Amino acid sequence: MAIKSKRYQEARLEASTNLELYWWVFMRISGLVLVFLLIGHMWMNAVLVDLNSIDYEYVAKRLSQTTWKVYDWLILALALLHGGNGLRYVLDDWVRDPAKRFWTKVVVYGLLAFLFFLGSLSLFNHDFGVN
Amino acid sequence: MYRGREGQWAFYLHRISGIGILVFLILHVLNIASAMWGPEVSNAFMKFYHQPVFQLGLLVLIAGVLYHGFNGLRIILMDFTAWGVRYQRQLWYAVWVLFVVFYLPFLLKIGGGILGGSHGD
């Protein structure tokens, strides 16, 4: 058939926001911060101590200090956002059917939100009873 | 399989490790959150995770985090410097050098732990 040199209408419609740009920048900044936070986290809990000695008491002692609360919470928040957005990229690439993609996203975002809630709760709202 | 070069494998590994880390993060948060139900529940969970198979998994996870992190730095250099793209291949090899340097202590410590059988006491 004849090919009319039309513009890429869809692309134009999508282009009304700069959301993708913000996410792209966020991924880089959060990624940079996470590299250091996570290496620190892993180093402290797997190299400086014997992993197998970690138990309730160890966790409780550590999380009684505000510094570590904030440290871990930063990891939690950034990692969930970074990972969640990363997963969104993957889903956008791999799940071709729009309806399926939508519902997958609903489930995934729901799960991540729940984890954030749960994680934050256990960091800040729970009294580990050490003090 | 498309015979791509370093860049393609860097990308696939980055994606796979990213997904892996996210899955671990879910388990990890659930694990820590178990503390809310008191020492008994929590310690049971932790003991469960101290089995060698999970320790091996942890080694894989740490590898994933290190690779994802260092390759992420490579990506940032490519995105924000004028020369990063040109040296992307060399940067990828640099990622692996960093990876080995940082991974060794983990490997020795945790791997030694598994072999030494000092688990699940």
Add this chain to the structure above:
Amino acid sequence: MAHRHEVIVVGAGGAGLATALYAAREGADVAVVTKLYPTRSHTGAAQGGIGAALGNVEEDHWEWHMFDTVKGGDYLTDQDAAEVFAKEVIEAVIELEHMGLPFDRLPNGKIAQRRFGGHTKDWGKAPVHRAAHAADRTGHMILQTLYQQCVKHNITFYNEFHVTDVIIEDGVAKGLVALELATGELHLFQAKAIVIASGGFGRIYKVTSNAYTLTGDLQAILYRKGLPLEDMEFYQFHPTGLYPLGILLTEGARGEGGILRNALGERFMERYAPTIKDLAPRDLVSRAMYLEVREGRGCGPKKDHVLLDLTHLPPEVIEKKLPDITEFSRIYLGVDPLKEPVPVMPTAHYAMGGIPTTLWGQVIKDEKNTVVPGLYAAGEAACVSLHGANRLGTNSLGDLVVFGRRAGIHAARFAKDADYHELTEEHLGPSRERIERIKNSTGKEKVAVLRAELQQSMMDNASVFRTGELLQKQVEILKELMDRYKRISIDDKGDAYNTELVEALELGYLLEVSEALVHSALNRTESRGAHAREDYPERDDENWLKHTLAYKVEDGKVAFRYKPVVLGRFEPKPRTY
């Protein structure tokens, strides 16, 4: 399926796209029918530059350009065409620049220009910087830029539609029939004006710089319908084809200082064109190369080629100004032009002849310039005649913009006042029959075999040097090939992308244009420009200062009429450089 557009352009090379663009700018509803995708057209292979007397590097005048064109064409050039061309090509280059064409630049920001064969200052005194260029991909840039503009102007494209018929009834062009390659379906196109810009037919020869797809389709279709082909005996061989493939190495290589050498290392062009040496027009250089080889001074184990030497040029000139040809040489021969000279031999390159037209691209059917209403032609498919007996380097790119533009404007204006003609499904009949005949044939002849025989024999008998004896032999060979062509059969009986069918159709066209070429060459008993008869080595202005119009009578039988050359400013003189 039927379609209707005011102006339909056949072919999406430089000439087709220029035509479409300017017709659209005139407000016409334009469609382009092309057997390729537009950016696949062979204009993209043009390398060296587009000649225009911009005078950016040194003093230059359109009159000098006109003179060079006329002299380069061995005075067979129509001087009214040359005048229009030399003036308007300046404007055309500026317009291309305004459209965004990325010309190379001089330090002062103006378009850069280089020397090219046959382009001189002061009426032949010395080479002049006239070829505006973009590295050695000027044609690529022109094709891309024109296509970009067509996208901007929302022109309709029928990509991969192979035209099988031009409907001409009562002396009037009414429409087209085309085969949609994707489906195998025949489509009917109704148009007020049709512009043929389908390019050349270098594939009649074994060694050619032309694309596989350059098979003279539309020339042959019109020729079969009894319309004439003009000056077909004049076929240009480009001197520097990469040996042995024939891939083009731009004349710009010599414009930048490259030198041709024979086996003795001698700069042999000094003997043939003492003033401008390696920058002599292409017909002279090609003949000189053939003579060197013939006299035993050829290079290589077979002593069958000469060398293009660039090794004395600064490496950055080669890398920056001639990157593509450097790459071709490295890839296809493993020869690095920075370090060693490149083997070259003339390669079939450009048809000076074609569908005769007026200065506005209207197709004419006789020596009295009688126009076929609604039918236009531009570019290599057409013969204005700007190039006469031999085209100068860079003038093809100029030709397609200048005369593409003229054809587009005229066709659009013509279409404004014209009506559509009634067309019915019956008009598809002849094309359908031809296709079915090939598909259903049980003959034993193979397209590839016939084509190889055609290409080899054309190379042997009707290329750079010709004699009456060889041409007569080729006449017989063609007759036999045409007979065998009736018995070809193909494996592919399918509809979708039946490229074997396309090749079979194309072979038929190659045979037709070869017939016109060989008969015209046999008929012209003189040597002029690219037509070198060893049995008639002199130019004969008294009898042959005229254009040939070849008409097909039947297979193997051609009738001739003659059209006077438009003279003017420049009296024919002996052609020395």
Add this chain to the structure above:
Amino acid sequence: MQVTLKILRFDPAKDKKPHWETYQVEAEPWDRVLDLLHKVKWYQDGSLAFRRSCGHGICGSDAMLINGRNRLACKTLVKDLGSVITVEPIRGLPVEKDLIVDMEPFFAAYRAVKPYLINDEPPPQRERLQSPEERARFDQGTKCILCASCTTSCPVFWVNGTYIGPAAIVQAHRFIFDSRDRGKRERFKALASGSGVWRCRTAYNCTEACPREIPVTQLIEEVKREILFDHF
């Protein structure tokens, strides 16, 4: 030498799925893969369908997946491949027949970036001036022949056909960095969208695949930065 040529064939009229066919072809080391395909088509099986035109790498018709990588059949020589050669159609575009794919989605993406000079200022009598340095700034992109080797080598494009693809971004780059162009922001509309440059994951297959040696990823990154710095 004898070459084993394996071609992934598909005839929409007969086949449900593509299948491999093997051909034995006599070849010279300096033959192009295109020559081999021609030998098969002309002397063994005329129904083999593929696109080609210029035969020396400037028209962009014959991009194919040859021995696992995207290349032009006319620019790839037998000597560089060995005696077993596999040929498949480029990925991510619908296969129409054998090695021929539907190029329309590719050209739709091309058109989306407004691949033409945008400048409404009245042009001067003569050429617009541009220094050699300004001209050099966008030179790489002008080499593009729209063969689709880059776009169809991209892992993201394979799985996500709405990604605008490297070729379109290269075309955009060619104009964004042209000192004569004024249409940068119009192009950003398509480029900054969800299917635009941010989908690029810098896998470099495009750069490796480009037969014109355009540093495609480099150009994409430059476009990303241009959008970024234009915004902040």
